[in-house]
Amino acid sequence: MAKSLYKITFLNHGKIYELYGRHVAASSLWGFTEVGELVFDVHDGIVVDPTEERLRDEFAGTKVLHLPMQSIVRIEEVERKGQSVIRDAESGERVVTPFPLPAKPR
Structure with a gap:
């Protein structure tokens, strides 16, 4: 049996994040929801989606989010x-995130 997959939409620093995880439960911290086992697309070589890459970097090493x-x-x-x-x-x-452009020569 495949483990459930959840789409979690939450507000963070004036932005709306949409992440995917396999574990959602009431947190042991009062007033928080626990989100674990975050799921990201893994691409070898060329970065297909810079937002996915940014989120993967931001949440690298995260075991559980307490939102x-x-x-x-x-x-x-x-x-x-x-x-x-x-x-x-x-x-x-x-x-x-805009692609960095070279600075104009002076």
Whole structure:
């Protein structure tokens, strides 16, 4: 039997994060929800999605997230993983890290 997969949408520093994890439960810390076993796409070589890479780097080494209940927007049990994203909380548009451009010569 395959383990359940959850899409967790939560607010963090004015941005809406959408992550995937295999474990969601009430935390032992009062007022928090525990999210564990985070799932990220693993790509060898070329980075296909910079947001996914950014989230993987941000949460590298994280065993369990303890999210305040007030920050959670939604938790959904899903059949398969979609794209992990970061959105602007006000506009709902994806936050994309621009590709660094060389500085103009003076």
